[in-house]
Amino acid sequence: MRDDSHARQPDLTRRAFLSTTGASAAAVAIAGCAPAAHPTAERGAPGAVAGGPTIEGAVPVTLRINGKEHRLQVDPRTTLLDCLREVVTLTGTKKGCDHGQCGACTVHVNGRRVNSCLSLALMHDGAEITTIEGLGTPDALHPMQAAFVAFDGYQCGYCTSGQIMSAVALLKEPCGPDDADVKELMSGNICRCGAYPNIVAAIQQVRRGA
Amino acid sequence: MHTFEFIRPDDAAAAVRVAAQTKTAQQGADVRFLAGGTTLLDLMKLNVETPARLVDINRLPFAQVEATPDGGLKIGATVRNSDLAHHPTVRRDYPVLSQAILAGASAQLRNMATTAGNLLQRTRCMYFRDTAMPCNKREPGTGCPAITGSNRTLAVLGTSENCIATNPSDMNVAMAALEATVHVQGPKGSRAVPIGAFHLLPGRTPQRETVLEPGDLITHVTLPPPIAGSKQVYLKLRDRASYEFALASAAVVITVAGGTVTWARVALGGVGTKPWRSPEAEAALVGQMANATHFRNAAEAALRDAKPQSENAFKIELAKRCLTHALQTAAMS
Numbered sequence: 001m002r003d004d005s006h007a008r009q010p011d012l013t014r015r016a017f018l019s020t021t022g023a024s025a026a027a028v029a030i031a032g033c034a035p036a037a038h039p040t041a042e043r044g045a046p047g048a049v050a051g052g053p054t055i056e057g058a059v060p061v062t063l064r065i066n067g068k069e070h071r072l073q074v075d076p077r078t079t080l081l082d083c084l085r086e087v088v089t090l091t092g093t094k095k096g097c098d099h100g101q102c103g104a105c106t107v108h109v110n111g112r113r114v115n116s117c118l119s120l121a122l123m124h125d126g127a128e129i130t131t132i133e134g135l136g137t138p139d140a141l142h143p144m145q146a147a148f149v150a151f152d153g154y155q156c157g158y159c160t161s162g163q164i165m166s167a168v169a170l171l172k173e174p175c176g177p178d179d180a181d182v183k184e185l186m187s188g189n190i191c192r193c194g195a196y197p198n199i200v201a202a203i204q205q206v207r208r209g210a
Numbered sequence: 211m212h213t214f215e216f217i218r219p220d221d222a223a224a225a226v227r228v229a230a231q232t233k234t235a236q237q238g239a240d241v242r243f244l245a246g247g248t249t250l251l252d253l254m255k256l257n258v259e260t261p262a263r264l265v266d267i268n269r270l271p272f273a274q275v276e277a278t279p280d281g282g283l284k285i286g287a288t289v290r291n292s293d294l295a296h297h298p299t300v301r302r303d304y305p306v307l308s309q310a311i312l313a314g315a316s317a318q319l320r321n322m323a324t325t326a327g328n329l330l331q332r333t334r335c336m337y338f339r340d341t342a343m344p345c346n347k348r349e350p351g352t353g354c355p356a357i358t359g360s361n362r363t364l365a366v367l368g369t370s371e372n373c374i375a376t377n378p379s380d381m382n383v384a385m386a387a388l389e390a391t392v393h394v395q396g397p398k399g400s401r402a403v404p405i406g407a408f409h410l411l412p413g414r415t416p417q418r419e420t421v422l423e424p425g426d427l428i429t430h431v432t433l434p435p436p437i438a439g440s441k442q443v444y445l446k447l448r449d450r451a452s453y454e455f456a457l458a459s460a461a462v463v464i465t466v467a468g469g470t471v472t473w474a475r476v477a478l479g480g481v482g483t484k485p486w487r488s489p490e491a492e493a494a495l496v497g498q499m500a501n502a503t504h505f506r507n508a509a510e511a512a513l514r515d516a517k518p519q520s521e522n523a524f525k526i527e528l529a530k531r532c533l534t535h536a537l538q539t540a541a542m543s
Contacts, residue, residue, distance in 0.1 A: 187452035188316020
């Protein structure tokens with residue numbers, strides 16, 4: 001018999017579980033940061049990540065992520081992707097190829113979709129960043145998120161946040177009416193499971209406002 | 211990735227001053243301008259590019275597309291590829307440029323990549339991208355394993371015994387057919403370079419890809435006034451339908467009057483070590499009837515000097531058919 005009480009335990013996320021069972025005390029401290037409730041602007045000395053070592057040569061950058069301002073200190077090499085995932089701990093954005101070839105890292109910068117892996121955080125000082133966490137909530141999904149659920153637009157889910165961020169941006173771009181037009185403009189998002197037909201169906205449903 | 215100093219200059223002159231301190235020209239230099247980052251950061255992660263300083267030019271005033279007094283178009287260095295492709299003037303007067311840009315990369319990358327960055331886009335040759343392998347372009351004098359190795363996607367025009375790397379850009383091919391001019395601000399002042407003279411053949415110095423000197427900053431590109439009544443087509447052939455580099459592509463700008471070709475500009479992509487303008491094809495077209503026979507003759511002329519490698523001989527016929535079909539499509543449009 002299924003133990004629903006355990007499966008639904010709200011405080012136990014997969015990421016927290018994996019981190020806290022690891023040996024690293026630093027990992028525990030980072031995983032302990034609830035991203036939305038722990039503005040990094042409040043963190044300690046310049047160049048320091050809470051619970052982590054001081055970063056040599058760190059430089060300041062301010063990003064407005066999902067409507068909230070984050071004043072950060074980052075190594076200049078930090079990509080926007082790594083900044084979101086490792087510094088701000090918004091892990092909904094995924095790292096696939098890390099070379100701009102798969103689209104898993106797609107986020108919006110000032111309303112336009114980009115590959116966050118091929119962009120330095122420093123290039124976006126003052127910019128408005130939207131990640132999958134900023135689109136909707138489990139109780140109030142963005143229509144595109146709801147459509148991906150309704151049409152089963154995923155299997156493993158790893159590419160899904162990038163697919164959805166791409167699809168939401170597509171709604172505001174010049175795009176013809178046909179499935180082929182959607183496929184062309186979604187070609188920067190690779191799905192290894194091959195959920196493409198359902199992804200296209202989900203996007204078309206949202207575009208038609210059905 | 212090697213660490214670097216990140217510099218955001220207040221104006222173009224400051225950017226040029228910083229970059230002028232480097233010993234070699236832009237590509238592969240130890241001071242690099244950073245615009246979209248889609249080529250540079252990719253290659254920095256691979257340690258193919260290892261600049262000590264990055265000069266962020268994204269805040270410089272080069273993001274405008276505007277008409278020029280002579281009726282042409284001025285395109286700023288940091289205009290994003292997507293903005294350029296969808297610009298109403300480009301769509302109306304220079305559709306081959308819009309088509310070429312939209313045939314390249316993905317929507318995300320086109321939102322990042324810039325005019326100047328695309329001009330300086332580096333080859334996808336796998337040996338260039340792999341620091342475990344020799345490469346005359348990356349490390350002059352180490353040899354070219356592509357010539358005896360994997361060369362299916364590499365060039366058949368403009369090659370040398372030192373390098374057969376393909377220029378991967380689509381935008382550059384349309385720029386070549388449109389006879390664009392690249393405007394550069396450098397330590398000694400500003401100058402204008404016709405796109406045909408901007409990229410260099412590999413010859414004995416494949417590490418030198420353009421005429422840019424240390425400190426030279428591309429500020430904008432200009433297009434001449436549109437050719438009245440011209441028909442323009444960009445056709446790209448590749449291993450998959452989208453999001454892939456060209457095996458062969460063709461940009462054509464022609465005018466036809468009374469069934470005769472009266473003007474022709476032709477450039478090829480995916481087959482040359484630089485964006486490959488073909489005056490031979492143009493000469494074979496002008497004054498001839500706009501029909502399949504003469505289009506094929508033009509294609510034969512364009513590929514006459516092609517030199518196949520062990521795996522890419524198919525590209526010669528592919529490029530001929532690509533150009534022939536592009537000309538037919540343009541003539542019928």
